[in-house]
Amino acid sequence: MYWRMSKAEKELKAVRKGAGYMVIDDEKIFQAVAIETYEHMTWRWRIYLPKGHKYSWKVAYGNVPAEGISSQSAHDSIGETGETILNVALRQNKDNNWSLYLTFRPNNYGEDGSSYAESTSSVPIPDSVMKEMLQKPIGFEYIYIGINGAETRKLDGPIVLLRYRIGQKMLGGGWTGSKNPMPGILVWLETEP
Numbered sequence: 001m002y003w004r005m006s007k008a009e010k011e012l013k014a015v016r017k018g019a020g021y022m023v024i025d026d027e028k029i030f031q032a033v034a035i036e037t038y039e040h041m042t043w044r045w046r047i048y049l050p051k052g053h054k055y056s057w058k059v060a061y062g063n064v065p066a067e068g069i070s071s072q073s074a075h076d077s078i079g080e081t082g083e084t085i086l087n088v089a090l091r092q093n094k095d096n097n098w099s100l101y102l103t104f105r106p107n108n109y110g111e112d113g114s115s116y117a118e119s120t121s122s123v124p125i126p127d128s129v130m131k132e133m134l135q136k137p138i139g140f141e142y143i144y145i146g147i148n149g150a151e152t153r154k155l156d157g158p159i160v161l162l163r164y165r166i167g168q169k170m171l172g173g174g175w176t177g178s179k180n181p182m183p184g185i186l187v188w189l190e191t192e193p
Helices: 002-018 127-135
Strands: 030-035 042-049 054-064 074-078 082-092 098-106 119-125 140-144 151-153 159-166 182-192
Touching: 030 159, 042 159, 054 098, 054 119, 054 159, 082 159, 098 127, 098 182, 127 182, 140 182
Parallel strands: none
Antiparallel strands: 030 042, 030 151, 042 082, 054 074, 054 182, 082 098, 098 119, 140 159, 159 182
């Protein structure tokens, strides 16, 4: 009986992982898995934020580096920990200005049994940045965490969720990612002291 139960638990774990559910083996480690959105300029993750830390979501735009993070950023602190859905969407508003929207939908409950409310924050993206991104696109280089299944990270530095940059022309045609900063958007997570 024990053997069947163990086998069933392993199979359930594999099915849940394949369906985008998180399997939290270590509650002290950040985890993320990308969720398909089928929407242009929209990214979504199921993430796990370990308890005992305060977090800041940071957003940078303009000339985004190929590696690391940007020194200039807008940010929003969040207090919820545990499992949550993060949706990041770049949208043009009714007044033709652009904003990056970050929506958090916690999948956990407070100590009193009440659920945390969904929250959305937005970062205005200057028209000059969007013009450069939309008028020069040869191609886009985008890297985001969890695209190939659940990924884990230690909380010992910034965790980049999304790096979305225009590509660079190649001699003879085509495009490639550049080692130089390029117009784009960067979203990352930092732990606060």
